[in-house]
Amino acid sequence: MIKIQGLTKAYPVKGGGTFTAIEGIDLTVHDGDIFGIIGMSGAGKSTLVRCINLLEQPTQGSIQIDGIEVTAARGKDLLALRRKIGMVFQKFNLLMQRTILDNVALPLEIAGVDRAARETRAKELLELVGLGDQGSKYPAQLSGGQQQRVSIARALANHPSLILCDEPTSALDSLTTNSILKLLRDINRQLGVTIIIITHEISVVEKICNRVAVIDSSVIVEQGDVADIMAHPQEEITKKLLGEVSWDA
Amino acid sequence: MLEALSAFFAQYGDLLWQETIDTLIMVTVTTVFAYVLGLPLGVLLNITRPDGIWPHKGFNSVVGWITNLGRSLPFLILMILLLDFTKLLVGTKIGVLGAIPPLIISATPFVARMVETSLAEVDSGVQEAAQSMGATVPQIVFKVLLPEAMPSLMLGGSISMVTILAYTAIAGVIGAGGLGDLAIRYGYNRKVASMMWASVIILVIMVQIIQSVFSLLSRKIDKRIRL
Ligand SMILES: Nc1ncnc2c1ncn2[C@@H]1O[C@H](COP(=O)(O)OP(=O)(O)OP(=O)(O)O)[C@@H](O)[C@H]1O
Numbered sequence: 373m374i375k376i377q378g379l380t381k382a383y384p385v386k387g388g389g390t391f392t393a394i395e396g397i398d399l400t401v402h403d404g405d406i407f408g409i410i411g412m413s414g415a416g417k418s419t420l421v422r423c424i425n426l427l428e429q430p431t432q433g434s435i436q437i438d439g440i441e442v443t444a445a446r447g448k449d450l451l452a453l454r455r456k457i458g459m460v461f462q463k464f465n466l467l468m469q470r471t472i473l474d475n476v477a478l479p480l481e482i483a484g485v486d487r488a489a490r491e492t493r494a495k496e497l498l499e500l501v502g503l504g505d506q507g508s509k510y511p512a513q514l515s516g517g518q519q520q521r522v523s524i525a526r527a528l529a530n531h532p533s534l535i536l537c538d539e540p541t542s543a544l545d546s547l548t549t550n551s552i553l554k555l556l557r558d559i560n561r562q563l564g565v566t567i568i569i570i571t572h573e574i575s576v577v578e579k580i581c582n583r584v585a586v587i588d589s590s591v592i593v594e595q596g597d598v599a600d601i602m603a604h605p606q607e608e609i610t611k612k613l614l615g616e617v618s619w620d621a
Numbered sequence: 622m623l624e625a626l627s628a629f630f631a632q633y634g635d636l637l638w639q640e641t642i643d644t645l646i647m648v649t650v651t652t653v654f655a656y657v658l659g660l661p662l663g664v665l666l667n668i669t670r671p672d673g674i675w676p677h678k679g680f681n682s683v684v685g686w687i688t689n690l691g692r693s694l695p696f697l698i699l700m701i702l703l704l705d706f707t708k709l710l711v712g713t714k715i716g717v718l719g720a721i722p723p724l725i726i727s728a729t730p731f732v733a734r735m736v737e738t739s740l741a742e743v744d745s746g747v748q749e750a751a752q753s754m755g756a757t758v759p760q761i762v763f764k765v766l767l768p769e770a771m772p773s774l775m776l777g778g779s780i781s782m783v784t785i786l787a788y789t790a791i792a793g794v795i796g797a798g799g800l801g802d803l804a805i806r807y808g809y810n811r812k813v814a815s816m817m818w819a820s821v822i823i824l825v826i827m828v829q830i831i832q833s834v835f836s837l838l839s840r841k842i843d844k845r846i847r848l
């Protein structure tokens with residue numbers, strides 16, 4: 373379980389002062405959740421999720437993973453923490469000069485796993501994401517959807533119990549988006565991995581999330597079960613985000 | 622024409638060959654040492670930037686400032702300034718040996734900046750991905766930054782080498798040996814115009830070879846190019 377309380381991140385601003393990107397965030401994510409965080413551009417979604425693996429150091433507040441406070445982690449503890457949390461990015465962020473197989477093996481290499489073991493694991497993961505025969509290719513030879521599959525395989529390499537996804541489908545067309553979302557849901561079901569997924573599209577939440585938090589201008593305005601929030605949105609911003617769906621449809 | 626050529630080579634061929642070898646020695650030795658020193662320096666300059674993976678503002682400013690100082694001195698001036706130091710270090714101020722210390726000192730900051738620039742091209746998202754995996758700073762340098770920048774580092778290498786080649790020609794002014802020296806001694810002092818031209822032609826050919834070899838290598842290793 374991930375319990376976030378009073379989380380605030382203020383960035384220093386050039387020329388003095390600070391800019392508060394997220395403020396007083398309270399959030400609980402249960403094991404096995406696919407937890408959506410939805411909001412408009414600039415609302416603070418990325419900042420929130422980057423605080424969870426301390427890519428950003430929060431200014432205030434607490435993050436507990438399975439009862440252990442993580443915001444104070446430094447040095448070896450911090451590295452160990454990050455090795456147990458997978459991350460998937462909007463732009464895939466694969467190493468262009470490494471083969472697909474070696475990309476998936478990178479987290480294991482970093483963790484000091486020996487070559488034979490990491491190759492076995494990487495091959496197994498490529499099978500899982502449906503790219504078993506592509507291991508010797510390079511990222512530039514794959515489509516965007518395939519690259520995102522590779523990056524999901526990479527995120528799973530160290531057997532994480534949590535995966536953070538920062539707009540994993542925003543660079544993809546709608547068909548590819550569906551297949552990536554389905555992959556994430558399958559992983560969640562098969563491996564029991566908890567997934568936190570950021571998006572600005574309500575359709576992503578609708579398709580795979582069981583719980584959702586709506587973030588607007590640095591604060592969480594509502595959170596709960598997806599079905600409840602979809603049926604009875606309380607806040608203006610939620611209605612707006614929902615409205616986009618019916619307008620699209 | 623042919624006779625004139627063969628007469629020219631009979632008289633000066635050995636000399637041209639010898640000086641070509643000297644130039645190659647100076648360029649190679651300088652490039653190797655300049656990279657041994659400049660590569661780590663360039664890496665440090667890149668990772669200690671405010672947005673780098675190991676921000677150290679003070680260190681970055683100081684090293685950056687020294688690097689700029691080294692780069693702002695024209696090579697000829699630097700060489701003359703360093704004459705006594707060179708003598709102390711290698712026992713002579715002249716010849717190939719005497720030219721190498723100032724060449725290295727001049728080329729190192731240049732190489733450091735070239736390396737820094739190549740590393741700056743590496744997508745910050747990829748570095749962030751490595752950080753999110755719990756990579757240490759050395760791991761990011763050796764597993765991500767350097768390999769991802771390799772094609773660009775190769776191209777930078779050719780620019781550095783050509784610059785060093787130009788420095789060796791300047792070093793000829795104080796009798797460093799090599800083709801620059803030859804052009805000055807024969808072409809300028811003794812007015813043997815053919816020697817001047819022969820040196821220039823060999824220098825041009827060297828530049829072309831360096832450029833094409835490194836470009837080819839760079840393209841060959843770059844996996845961003847779809848096959
Ligand atoms: N390193 C930083 N320094 C200063 N300000 C920042 C920094 N990172 C983000 N911000 C600011 O914080 C706010 C929230 O940014 P964040 O990236 O969390 O938004 P987001 O919800 O992920 O938006 P998007 O949908 O565009 O990705 C933005 O106004 C942004 O400009």
Ligand SMILES: [Mg+2]
Pocket residue numbers: 417418419538
């Ligand atoms: Mg974002």
